[in-house]
Amino acid sequence: MTDITSEGPSEHRGVPGQSPLAQDAGRRSPNADLIACIELFYFAYRGFTCDPDTILEQYGFGRAHHRVLHFVHRNPGLKVAELLDILQITKQSLARVLKQLVDESFIIQKAGNEDRRERRLYLSAKGARLTDKLTQIQAKRIEGALAELGQGADVVARNFLFAMIAEKDRPQVEALIRSEHGGLPADESNCNPREP
Amino acid sequence: MTDITSEGPSEHRGVPGQSPLAQDAGRRSPNADLIACIELFYFAYRGFTCDPDTILEQYGFGRAHHRVLHFVHRNPGLKVAELLDILQITKQSLARVLKQLVDESFIIQKAGNEDRRERRLYLSAKGARLTDKLTQIQAKRIEGALAELGQGADVVARNFLFAMIAEKDRPQVEALIRSEHGGLPADESNCNPREP
DNA sequence: GCCAATAAGTCAACATGACTGACATAACGT
DNA sequence: ACGTTATGTCAGTCATGTTGACTTATTGGC
Numbered sequence A, B: 001m002t003d004i005t006s007e008g009p010s011e012h013r014g015v016p017g018q019s020p021l022a023q024d025a026g027r028r029s030p031n032a033d034l035i036a037c038i039e040l041f042y043f044a045y046r047g048f049t050c051d052p053d054t055i056l057e058q059y060g061f062g063r064a065h066h067r068v069l070h071f072v073h074r075n076p077g078l079k080v081a082e083l084l085d086i087l088q089i090t091k092q093s094l095a096r097v098l099k100q101l102v103d104e105s106f107i108i109q110k111a112g113n114e115d116r117r118e119r120r121l122y123l124s125a126k127g128a129r130l131t132d133k134l135t136q137i138q139a140k141r142i143e144g145a146l147a148e149l150g151q152g153a154d155v156v157a158r159n160f161l162f163a164m165i166a167e168k169d170r171p172q173v174e175a176l177i178r179s180e181h182g183g184l185p186a187d188e189s190n191c192n193p194r195e196p
Numbered sequence C: 001g002c003c004a005a006t007a008a009g010t011c012a013a014c015a016t017g018a019c020t021g022a023c024a025t026a027a028c029g030t
Numbered sequence D: 001a002c003g004t005t006a007t008g009t010c011a012g013t014c015a016t017g018t019t020g021a022c023t024t025a026t027t028g029g030c
Helices: A032-059 A063-074 A080-087 A091-103 A125-148 A153-164 A167-180 B032-059 B063-074 B080-087 B091-103 B125-148 B153-164 B167-180
Strands: A107-111 A119-123 B107-111 B119-123
Touching: A032 A063, A032 A125, A032 B032, A032 B063, A032 B125, A032 B153, A032 B167, A063 A080, A063 A091, A063 A107, A063 A119, A063 A125, A063 B032, A080 A091, A080 A119, A080 A167, A091 A107, A119 A125, A125 A153, A125 B032, A125 B153, A153 A167, A153 B032, A153 B125, A153 B153, A167 B032, B032 B063, B032 B125, B063 B080, B063 B091, B063 B107, B063 B119, B063 B125, B080 B091, B080 B119, B080 B167, B091 B107, B119 B125, B125 B153, B153 B167
Parallel strands: none
Antiparallel strands: A107 A119, B107 B119
16 A cells, blocks of 8 residues: 555554654645645545446436435335435426436335325335445545555544544434444335335 | 444554454445545545636636646646646647636736747736635645544645545656745746746 | 647537525325 | 425525637747
C-alpha cells in the first residue's frame, strides 16, 4: 500500500501522519493533509460512482435511479415517504425517477396491508438483477481498495465515513444500516423478502 | 469512537471486521459490511458537501464554482486546459461557472508569460477569502471525523480514499496532491503565489 | 511571412436531477 | 362527515452536465 500523502518511509500506517516531511510542507491555511483529504474525497467519490454510471447509462438511467433501486433493494417494502426521508430530495424529484422505474417494471408498487394509502416499494426480478450488478461492481471497488490497505482498515474506513456524516443524519443512517443488516425493515408487516 | 457496523465489543479497531455478529448477518449478495460502506460513502459525501453548499448559496454559487475556486486556490496560475483535465468536465461547463467567477472578480485571468494564448488563473483576495472559508469548514469536518477515530486513522482514511479513485486517475491525482504540498504547480513560470 | 496547430472563448441546443408551490385523489381515523 | 395523511401530479425554474460547430489570438515550424 502506497501512502501518497507522506513521502518518507512511513511503513504500514505507523505514525498517524506526523512524518516531518509530509506535515505542512506547504503551510497554507489549514493542515495540508486535510486539504489532501478534501481533494481525495472528491476524486474518490468520482471513482465510487463511475462504474455504476457506466452500467446505468445502458439502461437510460442515472444516479438518481441507482439510489432508488439500491435503497428499495436493501429495504423491500419501503414506503415512498421513507425513501424521501432517506434521499432528502423532494417528492417531485423522486416521482420522476420512480415513475420511470415503475413504468419499466424495475420496481413494483403494492398498497400497504394495514394502510392501503401507502405504496410499498419492491424490486422486480429484473430490478433486483440490475441492482445486484450495480452493488457488486461497487462492492468490488471498495473491497479492492480495502485490500490495498492493512488489516483493520475496513473498520476504520467505515467509522471514518460515518463520522463524516452530518450529525443530524447519523441516527437515521445508523438505524438504516442496522436494519438492513438483518433487522426489521423499519416497519411491521413488510417482511416479505421481495417480489410480492 | 463508535463502530456502528459491528455490534459486539470490538475494542478500538481490534479485529478487521470479523466479529461473528456483524459479519454477514443478513447474507444478501455481497458482504453486508461492503454494502454498509456503499451507503456510508453516499451519506458521507453528502455530509462532506453540505457545509460549503450553505455558504456558497449566499453567493449564488454552487458546487461547480467551489471546485474551480478550490483547485485554482491550491494551484495558482493553473491553465484552463489543466483545470478541465482535473475536473473532467467540458469546456462549456467550465466556461459558465468560470465566467461568473471572473465577472464577479473572484478569479483573475492573466495571459501566460511564455505563451500568451494561455489564460493563467489566480484567485483575487476576495476569492481567496471565500475559498479559505470553504476549505476551513470542510477541513474542520474532516478533522472532527478523524478525531473521533483512533490514532493513525488519518493515514488509513487518506489511503482508503486514494484507493477508491479509478486506476487511470490515480497518477494524476497523486501528482496534483504532491505538487500542492509545496511542489511546483505543474509548470514553469507560474510560481508567483497569488494575485499577479 | 505563411500556415497548421494550439489555447481559449463562444453559441445553440439538449438532458438530468434538483427545486417550488399548488392542487388532486384516495384512504384513514375520530 | 370531516380533517389528516400518503401519494401522485402539474407547471415552471435552476444548476450542472453534455455535444458539435465555430471564432480568435497566438505560437512555432517551414
